[in-house]
Amino acid sequence: MKYAYYPGCSLNATGIEYNISTKAVAKHLGLELWEIPEWNCCGASAAHNKDHLLALALPARNLAIAEKEDLDVAVPCAACYCRMKATQMEVRNSAEMKKTIEEVIEMEYSAKNEVKALLDVMVNHVGLDEIKEKVVKPLSGLKVASYYGCLLVRPPELGFDDPEDPQTMDNLVQTLGGTPVNWSFKVECCGAGHSTAKPAVGLQMIEAILRDAKENEADCIIVACPLCFLNLDMHQKDVTSGQDLNLPIFYFTELMGVAMGYSPKELGMEKHFVNPVPLLEKKEILRHPSARREEA
Amino acid sequence: MVAAAQHPNIEIMTYAEVEKVNGYIGNFEVTIRKKARCVDEEKCTGCGLCQEKCPSKVDSEFDLGLGKRKAIYTPFPQAVPNVPVIDKENCRKFTKNKCGICQKLCPTGAVDYEQKDEIITDKFGAIVMATGFEQFKWEEVYGEYGYGKYPDVITGLHFERMNNASGPTGGKIVRPSDGKEPKTVVFIKCVGSRDEAKAKSYCSRACCMYTAKHAHQVKEKIADSEAIVFYMDVRTPGKAYDEFYEKTLEDGALYLRGRVSKIYQKGDKLIVKGEDTLVGKPLQVEADLVVLATAMVPAEGYEEIAKKVGVAFDKDGWLQEAHPKLRPVETHTAGVFVAGACQGPKDIPDTVAQASAAASKVAALFTKDELTTSPLISEVDTSKCSGCGMCEPVCPYNAIAMKTISERVPGGQRERQVSEVNAGLCQGCGACTVACRSGAINLKGFTNEQILAEVDAICL
Numbered sequence: 001m002k003y004a005y006y007p008g009c010s011l012n013a014t015g016i017e018y019n020i021s022t023k024a025v026a027k028h029l030g031l032e033l034w035e036i037p038e039w040n041c042c043g044a045s046a047a048h049n050k051d052h053l054l055a056l057a058l059p060a061r062n063l064a065i066a067e068k069e070d071l072d073v074a075v076p077c078a079a080c081y082c083r084m085k086a087t088q089m090e091v092r093n094s095a096e097m098k099k100t101i102e103e104v105i106e107m108e109y110s111a112k113n114e115v116k117a118l119l120d121v122m123v124n125h126v127g128l129d130e131i132k133e134k135v136v137k138p139l140s141g142l143k144v145a146s147y148y149g150c151l152l153v154r155p156p157e158l159g160f161d162d163p164e165d166p167q168t169m170d171n172l173v174q175t176l177g178g179t180p181v182n183w184s185f186k187v188e189c190c191g192a193g194h195s196t197a198k199p200a201v202g203l204q205m206i207e208a209i210l211r212d213a214k215e216n217e218a219d220c221i222i223v224a225c226p227l228c229f230l231n232l233d234m235h236q237k238d239v240t241s242g243q244d245l246n247l248p249i250f251y252f253t254e255l256m257g258v259a260m261g262y263s264p265k266e267l268g269m270e271k272h273f274v275n276p277v278p279l280l281e282k283k284e285i286l287r288h289p290s291a292r293r294e295e296a
Numbered sequence: 297m298v299a300a301a302q303h304p305n306i307e308i309m310t311y312a313e314v315e316k317v318n319g320y321i322g323n324f325e326v327t328i329r330k331k332a333r334c335v336d337e338e339k340c341t342g343c344g345l346c347q348e349k350c351p352s353k354v355d356s357e358f359d360l361g362l363g364k365r366k367a368i369y370t371p372f373p374q375a376v377p378n379v380p381v382i383d384k385e386n387c388r389k390f391t392k393n394k395c396g397i398c399q400k401l402c403p404t405g406a407v408d409y410e411q412k413d414e415i416i417t418d419k420f421g422a423i424v425m426a427t428g429f430e431q432f433k434w435e436e437v438y439g440e441y442g443y444g445k446y447p448d449v450i451t452g453l454h455f456e457r458m459n460n461a462s463g464p465t466g467g468k469i470v471r472p473s474d475g476k477e478p479k480t481v482v483f484i485k486c487v488g489s490r491d492e493a494k495a496k497s498y499c500s501r502a503c504c505m506y507t508a509k510h511a512h513q514v515k516e517k518i519a520d521s522e523a524i525v526f527y528m529d530v531r532t533p534g535k536a537y538d539e540f541y542e543k544t545l546e547d548g549a550l551y552l553r554g555r556v557s558k559i560y561q562k563g564d565k566l567i568v569k570g571e572d573t574l575v576g577k578p579l580q581v582e583a584d585l586v587v588l589a590t591a592m593v594p595a596e597g598y599e600e601i602a603k604k605v606g607v608a609f610d611k612d613g614w615l616q617e618a619h620p621k622l623r624p625v626e627t628h629t630a631g632v633f634v635a636g637a638c639q640g641p642k643d644i645p646d647t648v649a650q651a652s653a654a655a656s657k658v659a660a661l662f663t664k665d666e667l668t669t670s671p672l673i674s675e676v677d678t679s680k681c682s683g684c685g686m687c688e689p690v691c692p693y694n695a696i697a698m699k700t701i702s703e704r705v706p707g708g709q710r711e712r713q714v715s716e717v718n719a720g721l722c723q724g725c726g727a728c729t730v731a732c733r734s735g736a737i738n739l740k741g742f743t744n745e746q747i748l749a750e751v752d753a754i755c756l
Binding site for chain 1: 438439440443558560561562
């Protein structure tokens, strides 16, 4: 199984562990990811507020390169996914727009290949059965709140799961041996850039998500978006109003990696602000060094 | 309903379904399946002993699952006729061949487990469609309200049942989850109505008024209560309607203009997130009970029955009247009338008015010995008709039937099929004249020659 891979800017910076863990897990599952050469910015958040054509042309260039190889595109970042999918739909629906875009990017692009979220590729195309076979350290006893955020399943025309109560990640958690948590903030807004631009507004939104997960007895939260991760993980200390929530955040690929026997280091998990290792040790999914020494 | 049941000229056939409708205005032949209720209507006195002693309890459909009924039951206390029916799926006699208490106890021996469906065919002069409405299934599309997983998010009909003195709670407003009295009740209007993205584009018309009534009832029945209504518009066109709404405001109901974006459970409270668009700010309410004013949709099975009777319906399934202003109770099929919510969402006064109009139309029809129909109807030239039958399925009024004629040909008699137009049913739409390949059908007043002459006049 081969996909074109569009990591996007975050996966080379704030979300580097998403990139590392994705590559590790994909390799383990025999999923070949061909990184689009010389990919450019997807235009998320800035371009579509500025200029409609720019917002479509930016992702179209990346998609056109993948189309030359006749590959479907796997997109880990939810914002990139949304922009690319929107471009694909617009080109499919309007011959006129297709022509305009092709002129702008100076490449042919007919949108014949699919744009898929990495989560969708893993769960629905690689398949849960395949993943289950590779699980060597089931996440027994780990209560996981799946957080989808705003762009993964919305707008409904672009998403691949129910826009209000999605289940894809919950099913994945179940397959990895964990316990999905039933909570109400699966698709709430994480505040995106507000945590930086307008902290009073943004931090409140982050806090609401973290609190609801905690109140529903989640041990951790998994996400499929680098911005959600950044907000929930890096800003966690800013919102707890003196109280330590200590709620580790994982990319879904990291938990897949853990269940498949990779060490936190191999998955880039030392980059987290909220250290997830103690939780995994407490649940005896990873062994504490002292336990290892004792055994030796 | 009791008055109708006792009227010498009215026969009510309950627990029955129309299987087939043949014929035409003044001469309908209707096949009705009278389902086996397993209780003899003639013998039953309606004493209710069987219902009292029946050991099987199931959720009551009439109380929308808020209360229980027995396996032998009448749907509600005032049901006409007061003869119970056995629910075969839940009756122990039918499922396990045990029990039989109702039969043993019945003082008149009316319970008959062996009763079979009865097929009745009878003649009728006119048909009034009054199949009504049901609630839009909000649980299937409104994920933001929880897809029906929160027990304390109910609909206006649930609320109505709770408010009823003979209802499952004896008229007390309670939370279905724990039976406690709610203090803060949130009402959400237009759930499914005026929401093209998720559901229906139309306004369901009755919800603004019943929500005002419900809010008023909350304020009246529960001390220190708060009734909060989220609305898009308050539509109160009707005699004394706006005054009633104003009264509800005076009672202290809080009307907030804005849609609710999300409901979720937090402890035993429901958090309702929305926006006050008049202030321009998002807001959050901790509610004990949420009541949704769900859209009206045509009753299940409307498509089937409309096709059987030959009535058209619109994109939403509402039965089509012949003219929205001038013929609001007639349909395009002569002798078939519409009454009530099956024609479109409406409240009780409108329903009663339309039903009365339909009844008057039927009475007027029956006073005449002969019918006058429009002369501009289709006509078959049997000498040209090849008997292909193409015209029969295209007729929306089932006015065309095939018949066998016998004609003289060189060397003797010959029998062949030709189509025939029923003058009582044909409405002169002209669909058959287009379908006819041999040009044998012509619409009087609009014959092919006449239309060609018109074309010539314009083009030449």
